[in-house]
Amino acid sequence: LHAGNVKRDWLFFSLLALVSAVSVAVEAILAQFSTSRTIVQKALSGDSTVNPSLGRLVLQCLCPALHSLLTDGLKPHQSDLIAGRRPNNAWGLVQASTRPGTHMLQQ
Numbered sequence: 001l002h003a004g005n006v007k008r009d010w011l012f013f014s015l016l017a018l019v020s021a022v023s024v025a026v027e028a029i030l031a032q033f034s035t036s037r038t039i040v041q042k043a044l045s046g047d048s049t050v051n052p053s054l055g056r057l058v059l060q061c062l063c064p065a066l067h068s069l070l071t072d073g074l075k076p077h078q079s080d081l082i083a084g085r086r087p088n089n090a091w092g093l094v095q096a097s098t099r100p101g102t103h104m105l106q107q
Contacts, residue, residue, distance in 0.1 A: 014072070015074060018065070018072055019069065021064075021065035021069075024061070025057065025062040025065045026062065029058065029061075029062060032045055032051060032057065033045050066090065067090045070093060071089065
């Protein structure tokens, strides 16, 4: 075995595991909405006070998976038109999703 191939394979499988964890969490969250027939039912399915299992999925599965993916170090910097290169971190996702014009995490 060549050391470069082992490192490349390890990086590939590490990234695959990180992306798979996010995918599994998203699939589980989407499954919460699969039985909803109307828009009202779908809206209620997305309310963690009505559907606490959804909140658990987000907090215990999706958030840790996204955090792991964003902090793994594979892409330590993000290009920014104004600031140039800035560190890539989990808070960037939170900030981007709470900007005016987005409705994620604002409610």
